[in-house]
Amino acid sequence: MSIEALIGTVELPDLSMFLPELSVLITAFLLFSVELFVSDRVKRNLLPSITAIGLIISLIAFIFSGQNYGDTFYGNFTNDGLATLVKAVEVITTLLILAFVQRYYINKASFYGEFYYILAFTLLGAMLLASSYNLIVIYVSLELISIGFYILTALLRGSFISKEGAFKYLMLGGISIALASYGAVFMYTYAGSLDLREILTYKGEDIHYLVLGLILFLIGMAVKIGAVPFHFWLPDAYQGAPTPITALMASVGKLAFFIPLLRVMPLVEERFAIAWTLTVGVIAAFTMLYGNLVALVQRDIKRLLAYSSIANSGYILAAVAVSEEIGVKAVVYFLIVYAFMSAGSFLVVALLERNPEWENRIREFSGLRFNAPYLAFAFMVYMFALLGLPPTVGFVGKALVFMSLSLERLWWLALIMIVSTGISTGYYVRLVVLMYMKEREKEVTVPPSGRFETLSLIILTLATVALGVFPAVVWGLISSSADALFMR
C-alpha cells in the first residue's frame, strides 16, 4: 500500500469543532511553561492575565465551533448544541470566578503559580466531558477534572481542613471512577461498543447487562455530583477548599458531571425506562431530603451551602428521572442557572473571608446589611434564587422540574420535592432574616472589592434575576439543543 493511499484512509479531524478546547489546551501549556521560567513577582500579574486572555479567546472560538455541528476524532468527540451551550457557560463561569482568585490567594498568603495551569486543565476536562459519548473519553475527562479538583482543593497553605477535604475527595473520587468504569465494562460486554449511543440503541438479548452497567455508571456519576448516599466527601471538600475553588466545584464541576447523565436521557428506551426512572428517582428523593435536613443544622456557611448544593443535585436528578424532552430541558436550564447561583453565593463568602476576623459562621451574618449593604443584597438574591422564589432563576428551574414530574405522573417525587423545598426555607430565609432583621453582633469591616470582582458579582446577580424574568434569552438554545438530542 502506498503512503498516499494510507493517508487517504485517515480521516483528518475537523479542528474547527475543537477550537474552544484547543485554545484552553494551548493556554494551559503556555501557563505551564511561563510558570517555570518567570520570577515570582511577575507571575502574580502575568499568569491571571494569560488565563483570562486564553479563556476569552476560547469564548470567541465558540462562534466558529458553533457553526458546524457533528462528530469528529472518529466519533469520539461530538460537537452539538448542548455541548456548545454547556461549554460556553463553563468558560464564562470560570472567567467570572477567576476575577476573585488572585486577591483571595494573596490575602491568604498562599499564592501558587501552579494554580493557573491546573485550573485550565480542569476546565479542559469539563469541556471534554460535555461533548463526548465515548466511554473512554468520558473516563479520561472525568479523571482530568477530578485530579484537578483534588489538587486545587489542597492548595491552601497552612490549612488542615483543606488537606482533609482533598483527601476525602480523592478516596471517594477513586471509588466513583472504579464503579463507573466497572459499569462501562458491563455495557461494553452487552453491546460490543464504547459509544453510548450505540450501546443504548443496541437490541441485545441480555438486557440485564445493560441495566447493571447503566446503574453502576449512574452510581459512579452520583458520587461525583454528590448524590446521597455517596455524598460524604462533598461537604468536607467544599468547606476545606479555597472558596473560589468551592465556587468552581459547585458550578462548573456540577454542570460537567451531569452531562453524561443528560446524554443518556434521550436514549432511555421503553425496555429499561422503569429501571432508570426508579433508580434515579429514589436517589433524587433521598438526596434532596437529606441535603436539606442536614443543611438546617449547619453552623458554617460553606458547609451549609455545600449541603444546599447536595439538595439541588437532588432537584436536578428528579428531572433526570424523566427521560422526556421537557425533562432534558429542565435539567439543562437548572444546571446552567445553578452554576450562576452557586458561584455567586460562594463568591460573596470569598469576599467576606478577606476580613481576617471572619470565621464563616452563620451568626456572623447578623446585621450584614449595615456593614456591607451591596454584598448583603447580592447574597439575599442568591438565597431567594436557591430557595426558588420568583422571579429568580431558581423558580423557573423548579417549575420546569415540576412540569417534567407532572408529565410523567411522578406525584410522589413531586410531593417529596415540595417537602424538601419547604425544609430548605428554614435555612435560606434564616440567612436573610439574620442579614436584614437582626442587629449586628460585631463590627465586620469588609474590605472594598476590586473592579473585576465587583463586575463579576454584578453580572452573576443580574443573570440570576434576568434569566428568570426573561427565560426566553436562553430558552432558544436549550430548546434547540434538547431537540437535537432527541432527533437521533
Add this chain to the structure above:
Amino acid sequence: MEVIAAKVPAVSISMLIPVVASIFVLLLKESYARTVALIGAGLTFIFSLFVLSAFDFSKSEKVQFFESYDILSELGVSFSVGLDGLSLLMYFLTTLISLVAIMWSVRDRQIDSRLKEYYIAFLMTETFLIGVFASWDLVVFYVFYELTLIPMLFAIGVWGYKLRLYSSYKFFIYIFVSSLFLLLGIVSTSVQHFLNNGEFTFSYFSLLNNHYPEGLEIFIFLLFFIAFAVKTPIVPFHTWLPDAHGEAPTAGSVVLAAVLLKMGTYALLRFNIGLFPEAALKLMPLLVALGIISIVYASWMTIAQNNVKRFVAYSSVSHMGFVVTAMFLLNLEGFKASVIEMFAHGMTSAGLFMVAGFVYNRLHTFNMHSLRGSIKFMPVFAVITATIAFAAMGLPGGSSFWGKFLTIFAAREYDYALALLVLAGGFFSAAYVLYFLKTMFLDVKEESILIHFKDIRGFKLTAFVMIVIPILIIGFFPHVFFAFFEESIRFILSNLLQRVM
C-alpha cells in the same frame, strides 16, 4: 371568555407608578421618602379612579384593558393582564388600601428607622398586588402571588413588635410552602392541556375548557386549595395569621388583612371554582363545613382575646369563614355575598387595625382594657371605631351586612338548618364586637392617664375617613358595588353549570 384589548395600557401604568415612586425613594434623601411614597400611592389611587370611570360596566364579564406580551412562547407563558369586574373591584381595593396604609405610616411613630426600605416595601407590595388581581396567566399570577411575600417578610421582620422575627419567619414558611403545592397544581393543569391538545399553555382562557381524567381534577383542585386555604386562611390552616398580624406594624397589618387575605379568596373563586368546577361541586359539603368551622371557631377565639390586634386578627379569620362558606355554596347569592364580603372586610379590618395602631401609639400597649372610658376624651375616635366595628358586626347600614345577609339567603336555598348554622356564626360576631366596644370605650376607670390624650386628627383622621366612606356606601347603596362584579360571577356560575351538566 372575551377580552377587550387596551387602548391605554392602564394596568401596566398603575403597576409602574409605584415602581417609579420607589426608585425615587431609593435615590432621594431619606427625609423625602414619606412625601414621595405618599405622592406615588396617591397618583396610583387617582389613576385607578380614572380606570374605574373608563371601565365599561355593561360588559363587566369581559376582560377589559387587556394586554399581553410573550415571555416564553414555547411553554405558553405570557404577561397577560386585564381587568374584568371582579378584578376591577380588587384592584380598586388595592389602590385604596395602599394609599390608606402609606398615609397612616406617615404619622406612625413606630416607623422611625430605615424609612426608605419601609416605603419601598409598601410601594412594591402595591405593584405586586395589582399584578395578582389583574393577571390572566397562571404563571404570572403565581409570580406576583409569591412576590408579595418578600416585602411583607421585611415589613413584619424589620418594623414589627416584640415577636417580629418569629412571626415573619412563620408567615414566610407557611405561605411559601403552601404555595409550592399551587405551583405543582399550576404546572399540572398546563401539562394536562399539553396531553389533551399537544401544547403547553398557562393562559386562563385556554385552561377554562381543559378536561381532566377522573380523580386528577380533584387532586389538582386540592393542590390549589391547600395554597389558598393557608392564605385565606381557613381553620385549621390559620395559625400563622394571629402571629403575623399581631406583630406586624399597623400599616403592614392593614395591607395584610385588607388585601393579602383577599388574594386567597379571590383565587379560590377565580381558579378553584373557575377551572375545576366538577371537583368544586364534589367537594362542596366538605368545603362549606370547613367554612362554617372557621366562622364559629374563630369567633370563639376572638372573644377570648385581650390584645386588640390579635382580636382583629381572629375576627378576620371568622370573616374569611363567611367568605368561604358563601363561595362554596355555589349559587349566585353565595358568590355575590362572598365578593361583597371580601371588599367589606377589606375596609373594616383595615379600619380596626388602624384603631389598634392608634391605641398603641398613645398607650404603648395593645391591651383593650387600658383604654377604658376613653369615649369622654376622644369622641371622634370612639365614633369612628364604633362605626367600623358595627359595620364589621353586620349591622344593617354597615358594609358586612350584605355579605352576611346574602350568605344566609344562599344557605337557605339548600337547607334551613344550614342557614341557621350560618346565622349562629353571625351571632358570635355580634357578641365579640359588642364586648370589644364595651371594653374599649364604656367601662369607666381612673381618668388620670387618659386626660392628656388628644383626639385623632390630621393624616390619621383622613385615613379613617377614606375607610368609613366606602363602608357606608356599601351599607346603603350596595348595588353600586354589585354592578362591579355581578356579570363576572354570573359568567363563572354559567361556566360551572355548563361544565357540570
